[in-house]
Amino acid sequence: MKKNVLGRFILIAVLASIAAAAFFIPISPIGDSMPDWWKKNIGITLGLDLQGGLHLVYEVDGDGAVQIITERTADVLKEALAEKGLSVDIKTEGLLIKVDPTSPEVTGAISKDYPNLELTADGAYRIKEADAKYIRDSAPDQVIERIRNRIDKLGVREPNIVRQGKNQVLIQLPGIKDPERAKDIIGKPGLLEFKIADDEAPVAAELPQQIVPDAESQVLEEFKDKIPAGDEIRFIVVKDKNTHEVVAKQPILLKSKVELRGDLLTDASVQIDQRFNEPYVALRFNPTGAKIFEKVTAANTQKRMAIVLDGTVHSAPVIREKIAGGSAQISGQFSLEEAKDLALVLRQALPAPTRLLQNVTVGASLGHDSIVAGEKAGIIGLILVVAFMIIYYKIAGLIADFALVLNILLLLGMMALVGATLTLPGVAGVILAIGMAVDSNVLMFERMREELRAGKTPKAAVDSGYDKAFWTIFDSHVTTLITAVVLFQFGTGPIKGFAVTLSFGVAINLFTALIGTKTIFDFINSRAEVKRLSI
């Protein structure tokens, strides 16, 4: 028994130290000397209401959204017609899809399967105006959706993301430490394209092997007139293996035609290359994408395929053989952080081009007085509950108070570990959790009192009171936990964030009551024969 008690004490001490480290280090002077990954991920951020943050306004290009959908439709159309055995050449030009030839067979198939396309006077297809209008109007909302998923996977960051006017999106991020990284994650379109290198063209051999990072425009200027029709020059970024900084760029001549686009992806995830211990982004295509990828790789063996993300070529490996199965990878000397950002941006590619209009800091929306009032209420609430427990349950109440403090510490620690943001209402939630946290202890104590009244010895009363209260506590907490998990699974944004904090609260409560309080009682019981229980 005694050994067991010691084990549990150690467990409690370890958890409490982790929580204390996660919560206190970021707000102490030591916080600045912690490594980067720590600084980026750990610590409680104060919300927009308490300390302000970054204020970004993006303009969403509705026509760009229509164009993206047009291109996507063209891709699918090509594949569908090919499956019907129709050999058709399909090209997109802005918002138009040009189909050649326009035999009755082809037009018949298109009008049957693609009711959202209409034929224009000059024989090209385009998305019907009513559909295009819908795409334009809903583009900002979809951009908001994607951006929300990009910055707030757990829903605990409390950003403010709203549509502004007809085609703008306002994003406010609390307490951002690195505005550049924020912009990287938020505003990158995540437009992935696969293009084939045109290394056979004579001019390809004339391109310089490697240039300094800022010399792109010179190269473009120099070769402006030599680029064959339908080709373009892009640049492969070359990074330092250790610092991951861009040290040089390699020009590459590409065929402008996009062979495959990122919207046919089903997933993008970070993997680690075992040989070089280097992170890369693994891609998975949907069936249509897989088919196209297989066809493209079969038709272009021994050529280089460039993986272009938002205009930058990350790598251009040589296609050795036909690749079936629909998986590909992007490697390019990424740091883990970069690879993670990249995968995230790819998974949540923006459905429309955006432009940053405003990037300024925003101050706290609440005055200092509100913060002081919140703090005061918290302290008074805590004192009231702590005092009540001692008066009502004496020594046992003191033990419950210890569990309560442990509870708050673990809760704050957990929130710091997931990098949660605390707004004033959030603070109120934590204060309220104080009142509710004693619940499990009260349940146990009432049970112990019942057992004492029934004439049991203190030790027996503690044990059977605890045993009987165990399932009550377990069931009541698990029921709430189920609600929280469901809210997390199906909710988005603030609902999700609430679910996260609620589940932490419930889980921690279970822990402190079932392990924390019990351990102390066992400890006392193991040290001496307790004659009278102070409860």
Place this chain on the structure above:
Amino acid sequence: MELIGKTKIDFMAKSKYAIVFSSAVILLGLFSIVQIALGHANLGIDFAGGTSVQIKFSQSPPLKDIRSALSDSGLKDFDLQDLPTENKVIIRVKKSEATLGGFSDKIISTLTGKFADNMPVVDSTTQIGPKVGSKLRKDALVAILFSIIGILTYVAFRFQFRFGVGATVATFHDVLGVLGIFYLMNKEIDLIIVSALLMIAGYSLTDTVVVFDRIRENMRRRSQRDINEVVNASINEVLSRTVIVSLTTLLSALALLIFGGEVIHNFALAIVLGVLIGTYSSVFVASPIVIRWGGKKLTGK
């Protein structure tokens, strides 16, 4: 110390009054939901969207002064933020305030009157969408639906199906009750209130399951007796726990209500109401449903 000793209150005898009262509470809640859906309730900017006016100053005055100047001019429920590097201040109000017409003119005349030296001018006026858009709202509804299924299943599995029904109804009773009262008081309903409602749901659920647990335990022991008797005895046995926990929660909620300041006042109020209704419902809503739903048969798992 002991506040509540052994009690022998016949709660179930009073449950017929409770049914009338609780039905009224639920109806009120449902009515207010309909009103909210129709846009007739006092929805906050989080849900309704509104108008955002950016004011540029030569030198921004403190937010506190702007806040009081605007409140004095009769503007209600507005948000203030400053962009310190730009000497701009953002004033946000919800739709209903902004449709009063000449909104930015009114603001600028108020501000010019007070801060003429800081030369306020309207920099831009834009419509802003709701923070909780239709997608978020749909997701929330799905989430609520699935949590009902989750609660029903778990409680039915651990207890019996009728207990699941009792717990679900009692939880919704409490959330609807608080929502209904807020609607009647014409209090602004925003995201903070929604999180208060979710907290109430959690509290109420815990409270109910604690009572159920004792009923289950007593059912095993005295399966010969009448269910009314078992339920009554169980509620009496856990009454002191119910009261103590309500009390400690109320203590912290009241501290927030009294000292927490304006911003969390409504949140604290919702919690105080929720704790009161939640305590009532675990006695008078959840248990009567368990009795009435399954007849007199008593087979504890």
